[in-house]
């Protein structure tokens with residue numbers, strides 16, 4: 001069974017056909033990169049998996065999105081539960097206006113967990129997983145806004161990890177960061193892979209090449225090509241894919 | 251930009267400076283109006299009197315000098331018009347030309363007498379003892395329970411009932427308006443659909459522009475009778491009526507300002523919270539409201555400011571009684587209402603006039619402290 005699978009997904013924003021019959025699968029503990037020119041539907045596609053598109057008016061979705069074999073748009077599905085299982089990291093670091101500690105604890109608290117010791121352990125382990133612990137262990141009660149952009153983004157990753165999801169969605173998680181912070185995030189993705197299934201949107205071809213096992217190339221709402229990353233980057237079958245990764249357009 | 255900021259700052263500093271210069275003046279003068287003296291018999295051991303003691307003497311609540319540290323002796327109160335009780339009209343002369351001499355004489359004759367008269371009647375070889383009067387003290391002004399600025403011989407400047415009245419009314423207003431306003435703002439910003447919001451927001455903004463007298467009339471014909479009937483009061487005019495009315499008046503501002511703040515919370519915050527599995531309500535309460543806390547504080551400050559500074563409407567519904575209120579159902583009077591009502595009749599530069607300025611200073615200090623407190627509370631909450 002695939003960890004994630006979409007079958008014939010079509011998505012309309014009002015009259016605009018944003019995703020056109022997307023079929024894609026992702027195995028457990030792999031990293032899949034979504035690439036393609038701006039506006040091709042990468043974010044829209046990514047946001048299917050935690051139903052963030054539900055928040056937008058006038059969105060119509062057809063087809064199936066399966067996580068662990070279950071249709072997440074099915075009637076029995078609790079969106080809150082789904083979002084615990086499928087965590088998300090956004091393009092711009094968006095920590096809450098709270099302390100570093102409370103940022104990480106947030107997901108636990110909103111899920112009704114009050115056990116202080118449990119929360120503390122989880123906060124520490126999540127910060128460790130996000131490779132941030134050493135930098136913040138002395139200022140856990142400081143505002144999250146006091147961190148640098150790169151630290152904030154790792155905090156957001158820690159925050160997502162705290163509820164122990166099995167899938168991690170990342171929408172250009174490093175595009176707002178400096179090269180050093182970017183490479184830290186990339187390293188992090190590498191280590192997280194053994195525990196999580198990761199889907200990452202990126203505009204950076206080198207990054208896609210470095211971090212991902214599979215790559216999907218989107219163009220104007222269609223999935224043009226999907227394959228192992230090394231094949232996409234060395235031997236793409238589609239001419240559009242080739243043009244895009246060699247930088248001839250996009 | 252920088253120049254206008256500078257001009258604004260200087261203006262504000264000047265206003266504060268002049269307000270306080272005028273307001274502090276009162277503590278440099280005694281409570282007896284300039285041009286009048288208080289005198290006693292030479293044998294009297296009492297050296298000085300303050301305004302409360304003077305008032306109690308003339309109200310005949312203190313009747314013996316012993317109470318004031320003198321020897322045991324009845325007090326005889328004397329005002330200029332009482333002179334006819336002691337002397338016939340002939341003795342005083344056709345044009346009262348002997349009046350000053352006679353005042354001096356009667357005072358010398360009566361050991362327990364205290365006299366209050368214009369200083370122009372003070373003869374050269376005065377046979378009584380002119381009492382040096384104590385200046386009005388800060389403690390007396392703040393703590394005094396009687397506000398009777400036109401009292402003779404000694405004006406009573408006890409601002410305590412007015413301070414308490416202002417606090418009562420503002421507290422009621424803010425306790426009602428803040429939760430209600432915040433709830434409405436949350437509804438408008440986070441729950442209502444676009445059409446409802448686009449309709450309600452301008453309507454509420456319009457309400458903020460209604461003149462306060464109109465609100466006052468509304469309070470008088472609607473709130474006051476309702477309170478009177480529900481609580482079986484003698485008169486519905488009370489601190490509660492003022493508080494409710496002010497809450498209604500402060501609501502539009504509180505709603506508009508905090509709604510703006512809530513609405514301006516970046517969507518990224520909401521999405522981040524929802525993506526963690528938080529519900530819509532959890533997101534509103536734990537993320538959106540804290541994120542907008544500085545805007546909400548501003549709303550609260552503007553609301554408090556309006557409540558504490560509002561004049562007309564409050565004057566109309568609070569019963570306008572300068573007494574210490576024992577409950578919110580009793581009539582009271584606020585500082586701004588007092589200033590508005592009395593400034594017209596207070597002679598410029600006089601004691602009463604200065605006292606009203608001092609009230610202005612007190613109001614200013616109260617508003618500033620309320621604002622600082624609001625700022626402090628919201629700062630504490632933000633990092634929780």
Ligand SMILES: Nc1ncnc2c1ncn2[C@@H]1O[C@H](COP(=O)(O)OP(=O)(O)OP(=O)(O)O)[C@@H](O)[C@H]1O
Pocket residue numbers: 013016018036037038039040041042043044045056
């Ligand atoms: N809320 C929305 N309402 C209407 N149209 C939208 C909405 N969000 C996105 N779109 C449209 O859907 C298309 C796909 O948008 P999407 O954000 O998924 O692109 P993207 O591939 O992530 O682009 P980028 O690389 O710039 O982030 C775009 O043409 C965009 O204009």
Ligand SMILES: [Mg+2]
Pocket residue numbers: 042043044171201
């Ligand atoms: Mg995008």
